[in-house]
Amino acid sequence: MIDDVLSIEHLTVAITASSQGKTVVSDVSLSVGRKEIVCVVGESGSGKSVTSFSIMGILSYGLAPATGSIKLLGEELIGASATRMRKLRGLRMAMIFQEPMTALNPVMTVGDQIAEIFRYHRPEMSASDVRLRVRSLAEDVRLPDPANIVRRYPHQLSGGQRQRIMIAMALALEPALLIADEPTTALDVTTQKQILELICDLVARRGIGVLFITHDFGVVAEIADRVVVMRSGSVVESGSAHDVLTQPQQAYTRSLIDAVPGSKLPKARDVADHVVLRVENLSKTYGDSSGLFGPAHNTAPALLNASLSLRKGEILGIVGESGSGKSTLARCICRLQTPSSGDIWLGDINIARMHENKLRNYRKAIQVVFQDPNRSLNPRLRIGETLVEGARNFGASARVASERSRRLLDLVGLDDSALDRFPHQFSGGQRQRICIARALASEPDILVADEAVSALDVSVQAQVIELLEDLRQRLGLAIIFITHDLRVAGQLCDRLIVMQSGRIVEQGPTGRLFDSPSETYTRELLAAAPGREFLASARKA
Amino acid sequence: MVRFLFRRLLSIIPVLAIVSIIVFLALRLGPGDPAAILAGDSATPEMVAAMRAHLGLDQSLPQQFLHWVVQIAHGDLGRSITSNQPVTTLVASRLQPTLALAIATIIFSILVATPLGVLAAWRRGTWVDNLASGGAVIGFALPAFVTGYLLVFVFALKLQWLPVQGFVPLSEGFWPFGRHLVLPTLTLSTIYIALITRVTRASMLEILGEDFVRTARAKGLPERVVLFRHALGNSAIPILSVIGIGIALLLGGVVVTESVFSIPGLGRLTVEAVVARDYPVVQGIIILFSGVYVLINLAVDISYAIFDPRISY
Known part of the structure; x- marks a missing residue:
């Protein structure tokens, strides 16, 4: 197999400090040929990044390849001198x-x-x-x-x-191998599409081999020639992209493909007519006050004349790329920020410019769940303490509050034992459940989920989405779901609002928006979602 | 940037105003009477009173303060009560030794401590790190008079390589000037080397975990470039801050070192003036120092913008 740019055989990476030879990657074999894009797919902790760092020789402190072989253009990398590795990095392989x-x-x-x-x-x-x-x-x-x-x-x-x-x-140095570690995960969909196109183009023009690491089978469907699926440090399945996507042999692979948001059609649901929130002509401009010295900063409005309404038990999606104003809209609705103009009606009360002292009573009606569950829980408070805090704040007795926190945990699918533990003892998905429980503690009418599933693995993402759906049904909760991922929104939301440059471009029922978008920008967004052709065919099947 | 500089320079005025009021009151409300000290042990109360009137200390506090402020506004810091020399002349005559010692200490500390901190962070957990970190603890713990006398004992008395004490102005040649400066600089540097090493190490450890350091390695750059250009370049802000604070503290810390090595600098002038309740001299020095503090802070803020393009004023 001299044609291979990269060939890994039986690679095992161990924790050096562990005397029992604890491994993070075990017995991994894969190869990348010229002009070939091989996707390594797996969730966090599957060992896909560790594998790529081993190839580059940039494993972090405490990890080292124990056995196996990594050959780059026929040259063995394991055991190569530091000087040689330094030469090869950049020259033959890049990341x-x-x-x-x-x-x-x-x-x-x-x-x-x-x-x-x-x-x-x-x-x-x-x-x-x-x-x-x-x-x-x-x-x-x-x-x-x-x-x-x-x-x-x-x-x-x-x-x-x-x-x-x-x-x-x-x-720069025209390497033979490019390792791409989730290169588009942090980018907007339209940008992601361009970068993926660029990579495919470079493969065709320069004949390099690409090892592409991702957690998103949508991306795999777009670019991969071959696929390697990893779980807990081992390869569970590999084969041509077409075979793995259409006839996965392993249940795990199947579940990852199914977890790609948008592979299921949104169901049409009945929603009550009771409007819980009405926003009229909301605008927000940052830094519009003039300083003591110098002129006022004339910045473009982050949000311009946004109007929407939300009914009891409805899930409203707000979709847009970074800078579209979706987070500003959410923050204004929750009054984490004060809008520059416009009205926010909670029933018949306008909270748009309400003073902080009076606002306190309405805060419990709207609660927020943020993107990163690792950073939105106080690391020094036990979960129990975090959960009772909100209720205690609004006057519940200690006993009532702790009883309620038990019920909340049950509601989000966690058991009582969580109460005495600290946030770091939970996984990302569990932490997001706790954040949701925390938000529900004050019994809100409206839950604002600001990119609440964006930092989670696809399978965990699917569970949290299911939870939100379940809560809506059981509690009649109205949810504003903010996301950059149209596929996720499509799966969960009854209605969608598409935003661009601070304005609402289009809004309507999810099915209508997906099938016949009336605005160019909406069409662009839909077209940019990775794996859409594959997903469309999967939906038909 | 220009407006930022202008605003910051303007801020010297309120700082000096507040400092001058505090200094003025603290000196006068504290115990001790310069008139009594000057008049001597055998003076009669009448003689002390006459002396007080002569010095203008019999006036009310607001009157004295006003008088002093008007003087300063004319660029005159007054005359020493004890030696009757103008304060400006006194300060100027003591400036060179302190300035020389301070500059040598800062440069020496930075040159030793930064690479040491980088090395300790790079070789975290090894003997190099333990040595550097352990050394830093000792550096913190050793008082200047202990370090000073130890160094004198070894290098001046036993080995006889360097002079025991004293100061030679630069005008008498660089060699004698430099030789006299070595031991005081080493003494004063101990704590700054300890401080800057610790901060550099901590700051580097944080930066070495950053993604762009991994990128630099993935580009196949030599480790020294990864460390000194990519990592140290990004660790600059906390290091610069601590160097700035260090320079400010130095003005106070120099007192003990100057006493150990009998260097006729500002530190010793301050001590002498405080002991003699020489109000104009103490006031003058403190006003001068607080002006310098403001300028050092400004220099540190400007250096932030030089090291980090994301910061602009």
Whole structure:
């Protein structure tokens, strides 16, 4: 198999400090050929990133390959000297990462970060040659205005532009292997689509092999030639993309494919006519007050004339890319921010500009669940303490509050033993359940879920979505579900609002919006969702 | 940026105003009477009163304060009660030793402590780290007079490589100037090396876990470039802050070192003036120092913007 760019055989990675030889990756074999995209799919903790770091020789402190072989163009990497590995990194293999903001050095210009690869791998190149190469690389990854963009710092670029810089950097020395570790997970769908296209294009033009790590079978359906499915450090299934997608042999693979949001059609549901929330012409402009020194900052409104209504037991999805104003809208509705103008009617009371003192009584009617369950629970409070806090705040006695917290845990599918434990003792999905229980503690009419499932694995995502659906039915809860992922929204929401640049572009029942979107932007968003053709065919089947 | 500089420089005025009121009151409300000290042990109450009138200390506090403020506004810090020399002249004559010691200490500390902190973070948990971290604890714990006398004992008395004490101005040649400065600099540096090493290590440990450090390694860059350009460059802010605080503290810390090595600097001038209740001198020095503090803070803030393009004023 000399044609293989990469071939891994029986790789096992162990925790060096563990005397029992505890492993995080065991007996993994896979290969990547020229012009081939191999997707490694798995949930967090499946060992897919550890495998890729072993190839690059950049495993973090405390992990080391124990047995097996990794061959890059026939050269054995395990046991290779540090100097040799350093040479190979960049030259023969390169890697791009999930979060292009943190993967780039914030205090160096992006051009310098590309240039330094040449400086250390090709010391013979003159400074002007390096400059030319950097520019042509920026053109290769289709960055706008390459001459100027290379002089910027990472924070001055958009997420997609930063990922393009990462790709330019990876391609600098024309490596044979590109390892892409969830490179589009942190990007908007339309940007994701462009980056995926760029990678496919580079494979075709340059003949590189790509090891693409993802948790999203939608992405797999878009780009993969072959698929390797990993779970708990081992390969559970591998084969051609078509075979694995259409005839998965393992139940686990099947469940991952099924968990891709949007593989099920949203059901039409009856919703009561009782309107619990009405928002009229809500606008918000940040930094619109003039300072003591200097003129007022004239910033564009983050939210402009948004109007919507929400009925009891309804799930309303707000969809949009970053910067579309969806989070601002949510924060204004919860009055975490004060809107610049417009009305928010809770029944017949307008809370849009209500003073903080009076607002307190209405806060319990609207509760929020945030994106990252790891950061929205106080790490030093036991779950029990977190859960009673809200109820105690609004005057419930200690006994009533603790009784209620037990019921809440039961409601979100956790048992009593959770009360005495700390947040770090739970998994991400369990923590998000706790966050939901916390939000429900004050018995709200409206739950605002701000990207509440975006940080979770697909299978966990599906469970939390099921939970929200269940709560809506049992409690008649009205839910505002904010997401950048149209597929998730499609699966859960009765009605959708599509936002772009602070405005509501389109709104309507989910089925109607998916089948016959009237706005171009909605169509673009729908078209950009990865795996849509595959999902469409799966739905028909 | 220009407006930021202007605003910050303007802020010196309220700072100085508040500091001057506090200093003025603290000195006068505290125990001790310069007139009594000057008049001597055998003075009669009449002589002390006459002395007090001569010094203008018989006036009411607001009158004295007003008089002093008007003086400062004319750029005159007054005259020393004990030596009758202008305060500005006194301070100027003591400036060079302190400045030389301070600058040498800061430069030496940064040059030693930053690489040491980087190394300790890079080799976390190994003997290098333990040595650096353990050394830092000792550096914190050792008072300047202990370090100073230890160094004098070894290098000046036993080995006789360096002078025991004293100061030679730069005008008498760099060699004698430098030789006299070595031991005081080492003494004063101990605590700053300890401080900066600790902060560099902590800051580096945090940054070494960042994604862009992994990216730098994945690019195949040499480890020294990963450490010093990518990691240290991003650790600069906390290190700069602590260096800024260090410089500010230095002005106070220099007192003991100057006493140990008999260096005629500002630190010793301050102690002498406080002991003699020499109000104008103490006031003058403190006003001067507080102005310097504001400028150091400003310099630190500007250095933030130089090291981190995300910060702009």
